[in-house]
Amino acid sequence: MAGVNKVILLGNLGADPEVKYLEGDNVVANLRLATTESYKDRNGNRVDQTEWHDLELWGPQAKIAEQYLKKGSQIYVEGKIKSDTWQDDQGQNRKRTKIRVISFTMVGGKPEGMGGPGSTAPTASTSTPAKQATAMNTGGAPDISMDDADDDLPF
Amino acid sequence: MAGVNKVILLGNLGADPEVKYLEGDNVVANLRLATTESYKDRNGNRVDQTEWHDLELWGPQAKIAEQYLKKGSQIYVEGKIKSDTWQDDQGQNRKRTKIRVISFTMVGGKPEGMGGPGSTAPTASTSTPAKQATAMNTGGAPDISMDDADDDLPF
Amino acid sequence: MAGVNKVILLGNLGADPEVKYLEGDNVVANLRLATTESYKDRNGNRVDQTEWHDLELWGPQAKIAEQYLKKGSQIYVEGKIKSDTWQDDQGQNRKRTKIRVISFTMVGGKPEGMGGPGSTAPTASTSTPAKQATAMNTGGAPDISMDDADDDLPF
Amino acid sequence: MAGVNKVILLGNLGADPEVKYLEGDNVVANLRLATTESYKDRNGNRVDQTEWHDLELWGPQAKIAEQYLKKGSQIYVEGKIKSDTWQDDQGQNRKRTKIRVISFTMVGGKPEGMGGPGSTAPTASTSTPAKQATAMNTGGAPDISMDDADDDLPF
DNA sequence: TTTT
DNA sequence: TTTT
Numbered sequence: 001m002a003g004v005n006k007v008i009l010l011g012n013l014g015a016d017p018e019v020k021y022l023e024g025d026n027v028v029a030n031l032r033l034a035t036t037e038s039y040k041d042r043n044g045n046r047v048d049q050t051e052w053h054d055l056e057l058w059g060p061q062a063k064i065a066e067q068y069l070k071k072g073s074q075i076y077v078e079g080k081i082k083s084d085t086w087q088d089d090q091g092q093n094r095k096r097t098k099i100r101v102i103s104f105t106m107v108g109g110k111p112e113g114m115g116g117p118g119s120t121a122p123t124a125s126t127s128t129p130a131k132q133a134t135a136m137n138t139g140g141a142p143d144i145s146m147d148d149a150d151d152d153l154p155f
Numbered sequence: 156m157a158g159v160n161k162v163i164l165l166g167n168l169g170a171d172p173e174v175k176y177l178e179g180d181n182v183v184a185n186l187r188l189a190t191t192e193s194y195k196d197r198n199g200n201r202v203d204q205t206e207w208h209d210l211e212l213w214g215p216q217a218k219i220a221e222q223y224l225k226k227g228s229q230i231y232v233e234g235k236i237k238s239d240t241w242q243d244d245q246g247q248n249r250k251r252t253k254i255r256v257i258s259f260t261m262v263g264g265k266p267e268g269m270g271g272p273g274s275t276a277p278t279a280s281t282s283t284p285a286k287q288a289t290a291m292n293t294g295g296a297p298d299i300s301m302d303d304a305d306d307d308l309p310f
Numbered sequence: 311m312a313g314v315n316k317v318i319l320l321g322n323l324g325a326d327p328e329v330k331y332l333e334g335d336n337v338v339a340n341l342r343l344a345t346t347e348s349y350k351d352r353n354g355n356r357v358d359q360t361e362w363h364d365l366e367l368w369g370p371q372a373k374i375a376e377q378y379l380k381k382g383s384q385i386y387v388e389g390k391i392k393s394d395t396w397q398d399d400q401g402q403n404r405k406r407t408k409i410r411v412i413s414f415t416m417v418g419g420k421p422e423g424m425g426g427p428g429s430t431a432p433t434a435s436t437s438t439p440a441k442q443a444t445a446m447n448t449g450g451a452p453d454i455s456m457d458d459a460d461d462d463l464p465f
Numbered sequence: 466m467a468g469v470n471k472v473i474l475l476g477n478l479g480a481d482p483e484v485k486y487l488e489g490d491n492v493v494a495n496l497r498l499a500t501t502e503s504y505k506d507r508n509g510n511r512v513d514q515t516e517w518h519d520l521e522l523w524g525p526q527a528k529i530a531e532q533y534l535k536k537g538s539q540i541y542v543e544g545k546i547k548s549d550t551w552q553d554d555q556g557q558n559r560k561r562t563k564i565r566v567i568s569f570t571m572v573g574g575k576p577e578g579m580g581g582p583g584s585t586a587p588t589a590s591t592s593t594p595a596k597q598a599t600a601m602n603t604g605g606a607p608d609i610s611m612d613d614a615d616d617d618l619p620f
Numbered sequence: 621t622t623t624t
Numbered sequence: 625t626t627t628t
Contacts, residue, residue, distance in 0.1 A: 002415035003166045003190035004386060005206055010159035010541055035158035051160055051236060076314060076475055081206060097252035105312035107539060108573020157570035159541060165386055169621035189622040227622060231320055231469060260467035263418020313476045313500035315516055320469035324625035344626040345468035361470055361546060382626060391516060407562035
């Protein structure tokens, strides 16, 4: 049935991306993203509330994340909620929820360590012409709008 | 820092709302929402993938949900991701993620038992006049756009 | 530079789709969508405010719209804002804004005239196997999640 | 009827905000926002496509925009589509579409001239204590999540 | 556990 | 011009 499962996040990475290269050309990156909201409590005091999100990126996006993102990077993300369920050692049902990223884009300009000589490897755009070039042409700040609908990923 | 944490869902309820009346006028409703996505696997076979979401509504929204929603209802939801973390009996860190609903609206026409004179329980609108009226005045089909930003809820 | 231009609509069609078949296999459908919002004015009177949106769909989506949507259909839409600018006869700059639909889905169950014998033309799924089938397999209610990023449309 | 009319934009201002102070305490700000999308045409050449959006902000938001935003600022915006229709001199029906901003937030760090002690005009926070403080407390980078649903604006 |  |  027709359904919509959409997540939109804007926040900062709490750590560098964790990237794993799997067999069969697959790459997965895991990111920790903080979204912070400020509000006033009933006494008028400002309170910051931070929510931490586990993001998962696959394929070319994982590589771009590895290359350009690091702790503190501010990104805009579109994705969907995805949970894993399993039984733990005690036979209890467990559930873990993460965000499967559909697209993301860096905001707020280039990361500090970027733009220096050789820092944005010019070979990137030639080695993976179509999608990697996307990142190169924006001057280092990856602008990723590719849809992963056809990725046929193993889950 | 400025952050965005937004969820948009369109799906069907897997069960009737579970509503709890708490001390101090507070009401909370929990909903189970299914969003189903269809795609083709690498063999061209159609696969349905259902994600189950735990929704939480507070105050007037909880009452409207109790009044109008039931198993099978199709709703559009805006909310935000919210996790609880705690330690279980074994001293392990646990996390549970749910969707705090900001606004929702029923889609696909009125529920079957609705629309006749007096069919919308009059007690609901008297207990919380202002906002409940929102639902009443649309002829029974709740159209809820109220923001809960000022609810000053206990979390 | 990285940008986001996203529109999310849920509303009803004010008229049947207008479909044009162009040279070179292209098809375009134009829809008029109403989104209605209810609010209370300063006197506590309920006011309905309707916004009309011009939607534009291309290719397989246009055909699915032609086949399944009609005046009154309730749909959920994701798209982006797109304006045309030109000079009119008086040499004045003119601008027209429409929504280029990325994906849409019908909500609220099948249209009335659907489901009967022959009503969901079986030839549709064979003539455009991959994407048209998406609509067929949902039993008539089109569930369209295809991205049109690669359509390479003439604008 | 229940409807959804939601716009999400991430882009840069093409000019400084234009702010008008109206009778009766009302303030309105108009912004020009560019969202740029990159794609490859059928020859594999990268093409940048920029869409310009007319944003309209009212009340406290207009003042915050005036105070903190300027040409080039990168902002994330949520709003809704709103059109004005009228007849021009020739008796022709005309339509102009703009985005009524519900909330916005600056991205990419503070503006350059900001952050020092006293650098954020203290008069702003006193004139509209509650909401302006939102901007003050984030260290100058306005983080605005207020809903304008209750503004009861003159349109 | 929903829906088509 | 839709819908409730």
